Amino acid sequence: MTATVTSHRPQPPAQPVTLRARRLPAYAAPVIAVVALLASAGVVYGAGIGGPVLVVVVAALLYLAGLYAAANAVEGRRAARNRTWSALIHSAFVLAVLPLASVVWTLVSKGSERLDGNFFGTSMNNIGARDANGGAYHAIVGTLEQVGIATLITVPLGVLCAIYVVEYGRGRFAFTIRFFVDVMTGIPSIVTGLFVLAFWVLVVSPWFNDGRPGFSGFAAALALSVLMLPTVVRSTEEMLRLVPAPLREGAYALGVPKWKTILRVVLPTALPGIVTGIMLAIARAAGETAPVLLVAGGGAAINFNPFENNQSSLALFVYQQAGEASKYSPARAWTAALTLVALVLILTVAAKLLARRNRLGR
């Protein structure tokens, strides 16, 4: 036995004779960084091929190469790879943070310009290109009504559908539904808008509207609920599956019928998770522009009735203001965007906090 081991010795993997490894000193990384920056500045400005941005980019590349070379020479290839990948992963983070931070900064600084009572108290009715005031009251009303109706439609439908898939469905049909719910998640929002346009606005609604196509807030709500449905089904499904089987069996063993078990035991247990999923779906629907643009009509005046006449929404308001030539419209657009983001984020944060407090399983 020992003989085979010794004969095998010279072959890789050679055991480390010593545990000690040569290490790059702690000052190596900053030194390489400074050298890379100086070299990059020299090359870029020397050749006159760019400005400070290019200096940083070239310096970053030089730093990665230098780090790899130095680590490779001192610590070996594996450690060098480890260091380089680590540096790459960290730089990916920095690279992504920059534009996202810029978006957030612009949103807050530009959006706070028109954050006044007038903005939240008035509509765009009779506001011309030279008027500095005008607000998003009608759009906020539209968003709330449309999202509210969409939620009323989607939640019972989605939860029942998830119950079918998890509790009752067997075999091919349930699998087909699951599969198409997944597929539905990927349907673009503009397509749902077109669908409601083709189905509700152009075909069904003219029956109650003297033969004219009826653009309305309700049509927008229909489109939003098509978007929300798969999200609600998926998250409810996941939560129902996390309800421990012994809980159900306990109820069955007491002679409680299955439907009552589902309504009284399973659903309440999964409820916090389901609510989280619904809130995330609402947040996403509230931010959608495309379907509302196609089917709600987007009026400038306040319209409380979602079933008749044009309605706007916050997201649509942002898009419309972005397209206007007036010098006052950018401020209105950014403030509306800030309002919209605040609404969406409050919903999202609340949903996530709820999810964090009530964890089934995991």
Added chain:
Amino acid sequence: MAKRIEATDVTAYYGGFKAIENISLTVEPKTVTALIGPSGCGKSTFLRSINRMHEVLPGARVEGSLTIDNQDIYDRDVDVTAVRRMIGMVFQRPNPFPTMSIFENVVAGLRLNGVRRKSILEEAAEKALRSANLWDEVKDRLGKPGAGLSGGQQQRLCIARTIAVEPQVVLMDEPCSALDPISTLAIEDLMFQLKDKFTIIIVTHNMQQAARVSDRTAFFSIEKTGDPGRLIEYDNTQKIFSNPSQKKTEDYITGRFG
């Protein structure tokens, strides 16, 4: 090949919690040493600090000195990966890589070390699988997923994966606790063979197992929950199970507590 391990005043923490305190013992080469004791007494913590796996957990740290053939494992200049290559580890639950085949699992460690030549890998895989008494059962399906084996086979696969990199020491953290009696027997047989080449340290809850497989036994215990674990007695296995010098050890061995 196998090496001597010396622990002096080893103390390990999880954040602010002191899990073990002042453990000192010496493990001789080519022996099987069993660590026994009640749950929560820190035997696994001690085991994990031997190959520096303890520090993987956030906030965990180790004080004191641990040497392998007089090299300090916790020295500042020491390469952690070299320590772990020298001191292999088998875990409580079999943990083959789920996306890899049996063959890929066995040679995973070698590939990490930069071995690329197919012939060397195949030779090493066969050798490790034979040493782990698994070769005959899997030689016809080396390309199948490692996770498709039975629990006992998976654990032997993990042992093969560990010894394929030819470590000096093999640590086993309750390797049989998730297995049925027959698989357990197979692994115990394996330990007898492996101690020709390796120094083996095994944590076990099963006192019969400790008595069966080990040459030396260390008994760990705690005063009460929340206190750090201490080494109560360390001696030849026979002595521990027949005539322990500490009252506490005797109580535990005879089943009076723990």
Added chain:
Amino acid sequence: MGDTPHRSAHAGTGGTRVATSHEWPAGASARVAEPSGTPGMPDNGLGGGGGLPRARAFGAERAFRGLTLAAGTTVLVVIAAIAIFLIAKAVPALRANSESFWTFEGWFPNDDPPKFGIGALAFGTVLTALLALLMAVPVALGIALYLSHYAPRRLGNGLGFLIDLLAAVPSVVFGLWGRDYFAQPVADLSAWLNRYFGWIPIFGDGPYGNSILLGSVVLAIMVLPIVTSLSREVFRQTPTANEEAALALGATRWEMVRTAVLPYGRPGVIAAVMLGLGRALGETIALALTLGSTYAISFNILQSGGNSIAANIANRFAEANDTGRGALIASGLVLFAITLIVNITARAIIYRRREFTESAA
């Protein structure tokens, strides 16, 4: 992942006793069970020697089950309805089209005779989406790994939460930012790229402004949080046992990631990328604000121009007459088909991989 074992566990154990009597299709047992007060069955229903009470035919159980079945079927109905109504509205416009729908580069559906073609739009849709993914995915995976395996746990969780929030920011905000504040830097970059790399055909001449490059960078920034958030979730689910196994073999941190984390997360990452692709293909408003709305197929990604199916619908909807709407709906149908193919492919990949890992587990 991991949900199917759960399911089979309850499918096998739960429901056996109560469910079997109700599980059959409505027609099968309805007749048999109808006479519930027949002789031989004691009225009190408790114990006695008279045998067990039969299942009721139109009980709450059946009603509830029917209700859930109807809700489930709605999903299929909606998908079918989307296809049917889009086709029904698209066909008249396509009939009226006097040019080839697939190859004509232009969009004049309101003219008489109407002329419109999808070629340039579909090209722009796919090009912007692919470019966006090309830029976003490596960065997103890097961030996801940073958050799950490199950053200190607290920081990782905090930043992960922020990324989740960014994923919820509406696309119109990104579009507005892209058009008003990002167009200038991208135009500068375009000029620089053209000056030094102009010999590569995609970095062609100006004018620079609302270009494919701008659109796809904005799209990339939008998709980034979504892909990051999903892949981070996947990476975090890597079993600790596998990570420790890799470390115990002497792996460095990167090697641990490569042997344990990445292979385990691959199906999940594919799903995340495909979802990102779906988002990118269907994105409307961000592209409506940042693309140049032209109708030519050009690989010059720097020049002002570019278009996508969804952006074109948003831009041209207001002015559309009957045929115009039909033409836009026809283009939407093509988009629907493209996303459907992408989605079904992605799901098929995921389902197959899932079966593989499960049969193995």
